[in-house]
Amino acid sequence: MSASLTLNLTLTDWLALLSHFLSLSLLSIGGAITTAPDMHRYLVIEQHWLSDSQFTSSIALAQAAPGPNVLFVALLGWNVGLNAGGGMGAGLLAWVHALLGVVITMAGIMLPSTALTFVAARWGHRNRELQWVRAFKQGLAPIVIALLLATGWILATGHGSSLNNWPVWLLTGVSALLVWRTRLHLLWLLAAGGLLGWFGWV
Amino acid sequence: MTNPATPAPGARPESLPDLFWSFTHLALQGFGGVLAVVQRELVEKKQWLTREEFMEDWAVAQILPGPNVVNLTMMIGDRYFGWRGALAAVAGMLTFPLLIVLALAALFAGISDSPGVQGALRGMGAVAAGLIAGTGLKLIGSLEKNVMGAIICWSLAAITFIAIALLHVPLAWILLGAGTLACVWAHRQLGKIQARGAEE
Numbered sequence: 001m002s003a004s005l006t007l008n009l010t011l012t013d014w015l016a017l018l019s020h021f022l023s024l025s026l027l028s029i030g031g032a033i034t035t036a037p038d039m040h041r042y043l044v045i046e047q048h049w050l051s052d053s054q055f056t057s058s059i060a061l062a063q064a065a066p067g068p069n070v071l072f073v074a075l076l077g078w079n080v081g082l083n084a085g086g087g088m089g090a091g092l093l094a095w096v097h098a099l100l101g102v103v104i105t106m107a108g109i110m111l112p113s114t115a116l117t118f119v120a121a122r123w124g125h126r127n128r129e130l131q132w133v134r135a136f137k138q139g140l141a142p143i144v145i146a147l148l149l150a151t152g153w154i155l156a157t158g159h160g161s162s163l164n165n166w167p168v169w170l171l172t173g174v175s176a177l178l179v180w181r182t183r184l185h186l187l188w189l190l191a192a193g194g195l196l197g198w199f200g201w202v
Numbered sequence: 203m204t205n206p207a208t209p210a211p212g213a214r215p216e217s218l219p220d221l222f223w224s225f226t227h228l229a230l231q232g233f234g235g236v237l238a239v240v241q242r243e244l245v246e247k248k249q250w251l252t253r254e255e256f257m258e259d260w261a262v263a264q265i266l267p268g269p270n271v272v273n274l275t276m277m278i279g280d281r282y283f284g285w286r287g288a289l290a291a292v293a294g295m296l297t298f299p300l301l302i303v304l305a306l307a308a309l310f311a312g313i314s315d316s317p318g319v320q321g322a323l324r325g326m327g328a329v330a331a332g333l334i335a336g337t338g339l340k341l342i343g344s345l346e347k348n349v350m351g352a353i354i355c356w357s358l359a360a361i362t363f364i365a366i367a368l369l370h371v372p373l374a375w376i377l378l379g380a381g382t383l384a385c386v387w388a389h390r391q392l393g394k395i396q397a398r399g400a401e402e
Binding site: 064106 | 229233237239260262270292295299303306307319320323327330334355356359360373385389396
């Protein structure tokens with residue numbers, strides 16, 4: 001990723017990175033991506049540990065790669081580590097720093113929320129016959145569905161909502177219909193999207 | 203296609219390695235997010251969960267902090283094999299995708315600015331957005347059995363969509379506001395149903 005920085009991170013800095021991600025973890029209701037704006041504020045604007053383009057390409061790459069979207073956090077840690085280790089050219093030292101960055105950011109973003117969810121979900125499942133637990137699940141169902149539609153909307157309009165982007169919108173709409181109405185394998189859809197983008201049609 | 207509302211009786215993961223590899227398999231198909239694949243594989247194909255159970259678990263996974271798909275993965279693993287199942291499922295979901303994304307970051311370091319790659323990322327991003335929305339459309343059918351009734355369900359969904367997608371209201375407000383109202387209403391409706399059941 002282009003435009004990297006060269007940093008000199010102390011132990012205190014690494015601990016600050018860890019504690020920032022630990023604190024974001026419990027705020028990440030609706031997924032880690034909802035805290036991305038705050039990660040940007042901290043890593044890029046406040047600490048200057050990442051360049052702007054490193055930040056955005058981390059998110060884009062994690063979206064395009066297989067696996068849960070939370071892996072963009074691992075890429076942020078990776079790039080902070082690379083910057084601290086002297087960049088890709090610095091060899092082994094850079095790799096060690098980058099891996100340290102991955103471990104710190106991923107542990108930070110996952111441990112508190114995962115521990116809380118583990119306990120709370122167990123409690124909920126044991127008490128699933130309680131009227132309030134059932135009401136919670138029934139009540140949230142339509143909201144959850146709307147959140148999925150809203151996430152699709154936000155991702156599709158992320159490149160700007162002007163009418164010039166109609167091919168992107170059309171592609172998103174057609175994919176949504178195909179997922180809803182057919183059992184076409186999802187990989188074919190993604191491959192088609194990648195090709196259309198490669199040739200500059202969307 | 204079998205009806206996902208009535209799962210094969212006893213469909214469940216066989217062992218910890220089965221959990222690990224099943225979730226690895228899911229995760230590696232999940233470009234641009236895994237949720238659509240989880241729904242398709244676990245509900246429609248393997249039938250470990252009904253569509254309604256999936257919705258309920260997804261609601262819990264979503265309202266609790268943390269990456270939703272990781273939360274859901276952990277809950278499913280825990281249900282079958284306790285904390286070891288939770289670990290196996292989450293490890294399956296994260297291990298190989300993490301290695302792949304780091305390898306991609308290393309490989310693409312030089313070419314990520316080329317217009318072709320940028321275009322492909324944009325195209326796949328547009329499809330990924332459609333996959334998530336399509337999964338939402340598919341789950342609308344599960345609302346038929348909801349105790350709150352169709353009108354309330356549609357109103358809640360419309361309010362949520364407008365607030366989040368168009369007005370960019372923070373999620374916490376929606377969950378506290380609309381979410382609380384919905385739970386209170388659902389609680390009332392469940393109470394009514396129970397009272398009716400007791401009378402008969």
